[in-house]
Amino acid sequence: AISCFRRLGLLNTMPGQYLSELGTQLLKENDPVPDTLPLVLAGKAAVDSELNANRSAVSMRSLVDNNGRVGAIILCRDVTELRRREQELQTKNATISEIHHRVKNNLQAVSALLRLQARKTQSDEVKKELQEAQRRVQTIAMVHEGLSQTADEVVDFDKVIANLLRMAVDLATMKDQHIEINYMGKFGMMPAQDATPLSLVLTELITNSVEHGFEGRKEGHITISVGRSGPNLNVVVEDDGSGLGSEEQGGMARSSGSGLGTQIINTFVTNDFGGSVNWEPRREGGTRVVLDMKLRAAQDE
Structure with a gap:
């Protein structure tokens, strides 16, 4: 206890002194004072408190006899380093x-x-x-x-991707089109290392679906199903569009313009996530894209 109070800046001898007076001497004008501190220093309540002074912190707890208070035992612990690390x-x-x-x-x-x-x-x-x-x-x-x-460095990916894909659909659709997106399962919390490339992959797939699968159609539906177990992530993107021939070409997304979207999907899934992209015809009509990946950051945890 003496060592702890020396850390707080006490220079006086402690034996024979009132702890409440010693504590008051240590406190400066702007030092934080918890409501429980006077009770602990006076030995009036068996509660935890903390005395902060001289850029140091001491955690204290008083032990009071229920049969009547004739004194108290104050347990002290120097928590200066702990508070410094927290800050x-x-x-x-x-x-x-x-x-x-x-x-x-x-x-x-x-x-x-x-x-x-x-x-x-x-x-x-x-x-x-x-x-x-x-x-x-x-x-x-x-x-x-x-x-x-x-x-x-972790983001709620379900919240982020919902806004992103809605934006992707709005940008890709024509004025008289209405494309609805439904979700099954949860992505959960995801580190930035995985969230950024995965969001790009999914927005490219959705854009490809709208531009090619629903070309010339007034409305359509896209369903995104998610299955996650540890670092393993399975995502299935399905639409009720024109079919596989309009969206897939040579096992990849049908290229439009520079073909950068196709490169983004395959590069991130195969190289960054060590996964695979499979294009399949949807049983009820339309296209089904299956992504099997391993999240890098989650794998390191």
Whole structure:
């Protein structure tokens, strides 16, 4: 106890002194004072409290005799290092959140520039490529927005992907089209290392489905089924569109424009996740895409 109070800045001798007076001497004007501290220092209640002074912290608990208080035993523990580490962790988390927030803002600025450039160009082909680039940048920005709202590098992927895919559908559909998306299962919490590439893969698949599977149709339905067990992730994307021939070509998504979307799907799934992409005809009509992957970050945990 003497060592703990020396850490707090006490210079006086402790034997024969009132602990409440010693504690009062240590406290400065802006030092935090828990409501339970006076009770512990006076030995009036068997509760936990903490005395913070001189950039140090001591955890205390008084043990009181129920038959009548004639004194108290104060258990002291130096928790200075523990509090310092907690404060460093809070600072680190706040810094990481701020970084994600700034990255998101910068990506949104890039997205806005691409959108402005697409509006000014006279070429339909260039306009389409710029719009696709804008959508991909916006996809990454929304992942960082989700990460900026958490205390760690993990994001609620179900919430993020629902907004992303709705945006992808809205951008790909024509004015008189109505495409509905349904979900089965949960992705759960996902580290940034996996969330960003997976969000790009899914938005490319949805965009491919809308542009090719529902071309010339007024309405349609897309269902995303998720199965996750540890690092193993199975995602099935089904639509009731025109069928496999309109969406798949050579075992890959049908290319339009530069074909970058096809490369994104296959590169991330096969190289980054060590998985596979299988295109199948849907039994009721339409297309079924099965993704089998291993999440990298989850595998390391």
